[in-house]
């Protein structure tokens with residue numbers, strides 16, 4: 678009985694590890710779709726104060742790990758930064774550039 682329990686525990690742990698690895702790969706694939714146009718961060722209107730646009734016109738968030746929640750635009754307007762998934766079905770200036778809209 679102990680052997681079976683041990684086997685099931687080991688197998689469950691292995692499956693959890695495999696699932697986590699698979700989810701991490703899928704998350705990376707999802708993130709890699711982004712073309713860094715910055716449209717979702719206001720690049721084509723009043724941009725978020727944390728949006729950095731490089732010389733190559735590619736943008737990135739300077740506070741990415743802590744981005745979700747209240748933020749301000751360059752002109753001082755308050756808004757809530759949300760996960761891009763929450764913007765699906767909405768429109769915003771420059772959304773035609775968003776890779777997730779294609």
Ligand code: SF4
Pocket residue numbers: 717718725726727728729737738739740741744745748758759
């Ligand atoms: S905080 Fe949000 S809106 Fe601002 S640059 Fe980062 S991801 Fe974009």
Ligand code: SF4
Pocket residue numbers: 710711712713714715716717718761772774775776777
């Ligand atoms: S609008 Fe879409 S493609 Fe452009 S930076 Fe935002 S998530 Fe990436």
